[in-house]
Amino acid sequence: xxxxxxxxxxxxxxxxxxxxxxxxxxxxxxxxxxxxxxxxxxxxxxxxxxxxxxxxxxxxxxxxxxxxxxxxxxxxxxxxxxxxxxxxxxxxxxxxxxxxxxxxxxxxxxxxxxxxxxxxxxxxxxxxxxxxxxxxxxxxxxxxxxxxxxxxxxxxxxxxxxxxxxxxxxxxxxxxxxxxxxxxxxxxxxxxxxxxxxxxxxxxxxxxxxxxxxxxxxxxxxxxxxxxxxxxxxxxxxxxxxxxxxxxxxxxxxxxxxxxxxxxxxxxxxxxxxxxxxxxxxxxxxxxxxxxxxxxxxxxxxxxxxxxxxxxxxxxxxxxxxxxxxxxxxxxxxxxxxxxxxxxxxxxxxxxxxxxxxxxxxxxxxxxxxxxxxxxxxxxxxxxxxxxxxxxxxxxxxxxxxxxxxxxxxxxxxxxxxxxxxxxxxxxxxxxxxxxxxxxxxxxxxxxxxxxxxxxxxxxxxxxxxxxxxxxxxxxxxxxxxxxxxxxxxxxxxxxxxxxxxxxxxxxxxxxxxxxxxxxxxxxxxxxxxxxxxxxxxxxxxxxxxxxxxxxxxxxxxxxxxxxxxxxxxxxxxxxxxxxxxxxxxxxxxxxxxxxxxxxxxxxxxxxxxxxxxxxxxxxxxxxxxxxxxxxxxxxxxxxxxxxxxxxxxxxxxxxxxxxxxxxxxxxxxxxxxxxxxxxxxxxxxxxxxxxxxxxxxxxxxxxxxxxxxxxxxxxxxxxxxxxxxxxxxxxxxxxxxxxxxxxxxxxxxxxxxxxxxxxxxxxxxxxxxxxxxxxxxxxxxxxxxxxxxxxx
Numbered sequence: 001x002x003x004x005x006x007x008x009x010x011x012x013x014x015x016x017x018x019x020x021x022x023x024x025x026x027x028x029x030x031x032x033x034x035x036x037x038x039x040x041x042x043x044x045x046x047x048x049x050x051x052x053x054x055x056x057x058x059x060x061x062x063x064x065x066x067x068x069x070x071x072x073x074x075x076x077x078x079x080x081x082x083x084x085x086x087x088x089x090x091x092x093x094x095x096x097x098x099x100x101x102x103x104x105x106x107x108x109x110x111x112x113x114x115x116x117x118x119x120x121x122x123x124x125x126x127x128x129x130x131x132x133x134x135x136x137x138x139x140x141x142x143x144x145x146x147x148x149x150x151x152x153x154x155x156x157x158x159x160x161x162x163x164x165x166x167x168x169x170x171x172x173x174x175x176x177x178x179x180x181x182x183x184x185x186x187x188x189x190x191x192x193x194x195x196x197x198x199x200x201x202x203x204x205x206x207x208x209x210x211x212x213x214x215x216x217x218x219x220x221x222x223x224x225x226x227x228x229x230x231x232x233x234x235x236x237x238x239x240x241x242x243x244x245x246x247x248x249x250x251x252x253x254x255x256x257x258x259x260x261x262x263x264x265x266x267x268x269x270x271x272x273x274x275x276x277x278x279x280x281x282x283x284x285x286x287x288x289x290x291x292x293x294x295x296x297x298x299x300x301x302x303x304x305x306x307x308x309x310x311x312x313x314x315x316x317x318x319x320x321x322x323x324x325x326x327x328x329x330x331x332x333x334x335x336x337x338x339x340x341x342x343x344x345x346x347x348x349x350x351x352x353x354x355x356x357x358x359x360x361x362x363x364x365x366x367x368x369x370x371x372x373x374x375x376x377x378x379x380x381x382x383x384x385x386x387x388x389x390x391x392x393x394x395x396x397x398x399x400x401x402x403x404x405x406x407x408x409x410x411x412x413x414x415x416x417x418x419x420x421x422x423x424x425x426x427x428x429x430x431x432x433x434x435x436x437x438x439x440x441x442x443x444x445x446x447x448x449x450x451x452x453x454x455x456x457x458x459x460x461x462x463x464x465x466x467x468x469x470x471x472x473x474x475x476x477x478x479x480x481x482x483x484x485x486x487x488x489x490x491x492x493x494x495x496x497x498x499x500x501x502x503x504x505x506x507x508x509x510x511x512x513x514x515x516x517x518x519x520x521x522x523x524x525x526x527x528x529x530x531x532x533x534x535x536x537x538x539x540x541x542x543x544x545x546x547x548x549x550x551x552x553x554x555x556x557x558x559x560x561x562x563x564x565x566x567x568x569x570x571x572x573x574x575x576x577x578x579x580x581x582x583x584x585x586x587x588x589x590x591x592x593x594x595x596x597x598x599x600x601x602x603x604x605x606x607x608x609x610x611x612x613x614x615x616x617x618x619x620x621x622x623x624x625x626x627x628x629x630x631x632x633x634x635x636x637x638x639x640x641x642x643x644x645x646x647x648x649x650x651x652x653x654x655x656x657x658x659x660x661x662x663x664x665x666x667x668x669x670x671x672x673x674x675x676x677x678x679x680x681x682x683x684x685x686x687x688x689x690x691x692x693x694x695x696x697x698x699x700x701x702x703x704x705x706x707x708x709x710x711x712x713x714x715x716x717x718x719x720x721x722x723x724x725x726x727x728x729x730x731x732x733x734x735x736x737x738x739x740x741x742x743x744x745x746x747x748x749x750x751x752x753x754x755x756x757x758x759x760x761x762x763x764x765x766x767x768x769x770x771x772x773x774x775x776x777x778x779x780x781x782x783x784x785x786x787x788x789x790x791x792x793x
Contacts, residue, residue, distance in 0.1 A: 005329050005664045007675060012664070013105070016332025017315075019676045021045040021104040024093045027672040029072040029354055032106040033344040033698065034128040034135065036313075039280060040348060041135040043111045043126050045104035046094030048072035049354075051135055053209065053281045055405045056164065056352045057360065058196045061211050061281060063160040063167070069354040073236055074158035078124055078139050080117075081242055083150040083264075088242055091115055091122035091139060095236045106676070108314035108340055110307075119145025120267070129306035130313050132293075134212075134280025136303055141274070143267035152264050154242065155215075157279055158226065159257035161191040162207040164357065165198050175256050180224035182251060186214035186294055187224050189257055190284065196407050208284050214297050215277035219261040225250040226258035276303040314340065320742040321375050321711055326734050329664040334710045337676040342372045342703040346384065350699045358699070360401035363391060363412065364480070365701055367420035372704025374424070374431045375711065375719070375741070381428055382437065385452075388421060389442040392455045396462030399445060409445065413477040415466065416498055418459025419505045425456060426508045430719040433744060433779075435515060453516070460509065463502055464528055468494035468550065471535035473502055475549055478618070480570060481605075483629045486618035490552040496540040497548060497571045503532045504578035511721055533580050541585060545592040546571040548606075551616050558606070565617070567596050568606045569637045576644035587648060593641065594653070601682040601692050602638035602661045604631045609686035626687030627695070633682040635661055639705035646713035651729035651759035654714055661706065666692070678702040715739045717750060724748065724777040726765060726789055732757040746780030750787040763792030 005012050009030075010021040021030060029044040041062070042049035049072075050064040063074050078091035093099040093115045101116040110127035125138040143149050160167045166174050177193040191207035213222075223229055223241065228250040231240025241247050247262045265273050278297040282290050296302045323334045346369040351358015366388050373381040391399035391409055398421065400412035429435065438453035450458070466474040475488035475495035487493040506529040513522040540547045548558030548568035558568040572589040575581055597603040609631030610621035623630035638661050645654035659665065664675050673679045673694030680696035687693070712718045716728035717739055724743055730752075738751045765772040766788040772778075777787060 005332065005675070007668050009668055010675070012332045012676070014107075016328075016336045018105050018107045019337075019674075021106070022102070024097065024099070024102055024104075027668055028069060030106070030674045031354060031697075032111045034109055034111065034126060035344065035347060036128050036130045036132070037347045039128050039133040039135065040344075041126065041128055042352075042354070043076065044072050044354075045106065045111070045113065046072055046075065047077060047092035047111075047113060047124060047126070048075035048094065050074065050352075051279070052164075052352075053133060055403060056348070056358055057198065058163050058194075058405065058407075059207075059209060059281070060160050060162060060164040060167070061279065063158040064164065064352065064357065066168075075236065076126060076137060077154075077156040077236065078122065079154040079156065079239075079242060080120065080122065080141075081152040081154070082118075083152060086243075087118075089117050091124050091141075108318075108336065109310045116144065119143065120149065120151070127307060127310045129310045131309065132278075132280065132297075132306060134278040134297070136276060136278050136306055138276045138303065139274070140272065141265075141267060143269055143271045146269060148269060148271075149267045150265075151267060152242075152245075152262060153273075153275070154247075154263075155259070155261045155277055156229070156236075156239075157213065157259040159189055159211060159259055161189055161211060161257070162194040163196070166200065168357075170200065171256070176254050178255060178257050179253050180251060180257055182222050182224050185218055185298055186212055187222055187259055188212050189224070189259075196405070206284060209281045210284055211279065211281055212294065213259040213261070213277065213279050214294050215261055215275055216298055216300050216303070217263060217275040220264050221247040221249070221262045223247045223250060223260040223262075224257055226256035229258050229260050274300075276300060314343075317343075317377060320377070322740040323710065323715060323738070325737045327659070329662055330658070330710070333662055333664060333676070334707065338678075338703060338707045338710075339376060341677050341698060342369065342376070342707050345369045345699060345701070345703050346373045346380070353697060353699050355696050360403050360409075363388065363398050363400060363402050363417045364414070364420050366402050367424045368701045368704050371424045371427055372707050374428050375708075378428065378432050381424075382432075382434075385421075385425060385428060385437075386440060386442065389440070389452055389455060390445070392418070392421075392444060392450070392459070393446050394444055394448065394450075394458070396455075396458035396460075398459065411445075414479065414482065415463070415474065415476045415495075416479040416501060418456075419463065419501055422456045422460065422505050423508065425452060426512060427719070429512065430721055431743070433721070438512070438516075453512075456509070457521075460502075460505060463498075468492060469554070470494055470539040470550060471531060472496060472539065472550070473498040481568075481620060481629060483620035483623070484549070484557075484618050485620075486616055487549045487551055487557060489618075492552040492554075494550040495548075496536060496546055496550075497568075497574055499532050499536050499540070500546075500571065500574040500578040500580050503529050503536070503580045504574070506532075507578075515721075536575070536580050537585070540571070541581070545589040546575050546581075553616070555616075557617060564608055564610045564612075564614075564621075565606045565631075566608070567592060569593060569597055569603055569634075569641060570605070573637065573640045573644045576647055577640070583648075590644065590648065590650070599633055599685060599691070600660060601666065602633040602635060602657065603641055604684045605629060605634040605637045606631050609684065624687070626684040626691065628681060631684045631686050632695075633684050633692075635678050635681055635702040636700055636705065639702050639709055642709040643705065643713045646709070646716070646729035649729050649760035651714070652731055654709075654729050655731040655734075658706070658709065658714065661702070663694070666694070673697045678706060711739065711741070715752075717741050717748075719743060720776060722776070723779055726750070726762055726775050726777065726787075727760070728752060728762070728789070728791060729760040730754065730791075732759050744780050746782060747784045748777065748780075748787055749784070750789060752789045752791060754791040756792050758791050758793065761791055761793050763790045765789050
């Protein structure tokens with residue numbers, strides 16, 4: 001396949017590894033995240049965007065605009081000026097829209113933009129290479145016209161250093177702490193005052209990094225003063241500094257910062273010109289390697305080598321799991337963009353994007369992102385789980401955040417957080433068999449240290465202690481539904497969903513306890529799980545579906561007869577995932593989900609929408625009806641439901657819902673968001689004419705769960721402590737499909753045949769030409785295994 005799934009703005013190419021955009025006029029800026037795991041640059045199809053190092057809140061590099069989701073500025077700009085006529089245009093076709101041809105390509109770790117105007121062909125490329133904390137820009141020009149051209153070329157970047165909240169609120173004061181040192185081949189930037197707190201705080205300190213700009217071709221002039229570049233009353237459309245022959249001479253100290261380079265070139269007919277530049281970070285205090293890095297980034301060969309590393313990095317990483325189905329859109333997403341989006345979330349949590357400035361890497365999100373990463377790269381997942389493990393207290397509480405830069409975090413009022421850590425760690429053990437990981441000793445937030453296993457057990461014990469009058473866990477100020485934050489505000493409200501999650505967690509821990517010969521604790525967990533199962537079914541079943549919660553005063557949330565929010569998705573989905581009820585009830589509640597929550601774009605997370613605020617339920621009732629958690633099509637919760645459908649063997653339903661969630665098939669003029677990245681939600685039916693509009697792109701736990709939903713539950717290849725379980729649940733029209741999966745250091749090439757067109761069930765399995773009894777492949781005995789699976793009754 002060379003091209004898959006096309007719309008009026010673009011299409012997938014290279015078997016889905018690239019998305020080609022044919023016009024700069026997309027419904028919203030369609031962006032890419034370029035990252036090596038530390039430095040991150042958000043880049044639109046027109047070069048817009050911003051960048052940061054490790055933590056966007058405190059180590060920003062390039063500025064994020066207030067209305068970037070609409071205006072796509074500031075941007076990484078290449079201005080071109082015809083010296084003969086004075087006409088100025090941008091190689092990005094943005095913000096000056098003059099272009100005769102345009103094409104942008106987003107790929108794994110890079111974005112390329114090609115344009116042509118008045119005979120000058122321009123090719124801009126942006127990437128963030130492994131091993132270098134910098135974004136690399138390349139511009140190549142070719143004179144396709146019939147006459148020689150004299151041109152001035154300018155690169156422009158809008159710098160903001162360090163704490164982004166201070167820049168947003170006190171930009172003019174913060175400019176007084178700026179420094180810029182303009183040298184012949186580079187500019188160094190520094191912030192003389194900085195702190196790692198949100199908002200103003202009179203704390204002494206300087207930004208622990210310096211930013212830099214350097215290039216392979218020596219500019220005729222460099223400028224670090226943003227105001228001198230734009231001029232009074234001007235903006236990126238018409239900078240005053242482009243009018244004279246040369247940029248003005250101006251330092252950047254005590255002013256808003258920019259990075260502007262000017263080159264003056266002559267291009268004969270057919271002539272070519274090329275420049276590379278880098279923007280990145282160095283430690284605040286000069287080290288022995290700083291000059292070497294800057295000198296290397298002034299050599300074209302450095303960029304060639306960095307580009308080669310970038311092109312190899314993600315294909316090699318993603319090769320550990322590869323799928324092939326009859327659906328090209330599924331293949332493009334599952335093999336490339338779903339993994340890439342998952343990787344971005346894994347490194348940086350839920351911030352930032354074009355739609356919100358983002359938050360700290362949150363505990364719940366980070367655990368789920370690690371869960372998603374485990375089959376792709378267990379070593380990366382392990383490192384993140386160790387980092388996350390630092391953010392626990394002696395009493396089992398977890399912090400709301402788990403930042404990457406060593407800042408202290410406080411305990412969270414969200415009660416479900418420790419269970420997500422358990423879920424991820426147990427999954428890591430299944431994947432790797434590394435039982436020693438449980439013995440890693442990690443500091444506690446309130447002093448001392450504890451092993452991973454003790455932290456898991458203490459978190460579960462705390463949850464078991466916090467029970468309400470129905471025997472269900474207390475919901476406190478919210479569980480997964482953060483905005484349902486008033487149901488248990490007085491300390492008596494209970495969560496049926498959390499009971500289901502806890503029931504699952506107790507069963508997940510049983511093999512761990514048995515391996516550690518903790519028989520008494522295993523018996524207690526079985527007893528506690530049985531109690532939860534009884535409470536869920538006795539108090540939480542409403543006849544057609546499961547109740548969501550009980551308020552502080554004992555009234556249920558999510559039952560028949562209520563006019564708003566009478567059914568919530570998660571307590572149906574997780575009833576199935578946790579196997580906490582009978583098959584008859586589980587299938588009935590899933591039928592209710594489809595009957596009440598289904599839309600062409602996925603499933604709403606509740607119905608009907610709340611129209612009036614309810615102070616006993618919380619913030620969720622104050623969102624506009626059909627938006628966010630108030631009856632929007634919440635992609636993350638819909639992804640959970642794909643897993644549940646597959647677990648019930650409802651393969652047709654699982655694949656059909658998976659397709660509904662996919663961004664690739666949505667009408668871009670309604671959806672607005674990128675066709676290659678999941679958004680957090682789409683507006684629900686209660687939003688009226690805006691139903692189906694995407695919101696909050698890229699940063700969502702949907703990426704982790706859609707990846708695992710496809711590989712582990714639809715294709716049905718799931719890691720177990722003693723092998724790989726094979727339990728596909730597919731569209732019966734799929735007669736052949738396959739997955740290649742690395743497990744415990746061995747590559748399993750698994751080919752499925754479905755001659756009878758069934759949804760689920762396995763008739764026979766052959767491993768390296770020999771039949772396998774049951775549905776589990778044993779642990780590997782060679783570096784490669786070939787598996788044939790025949791589906792059937």
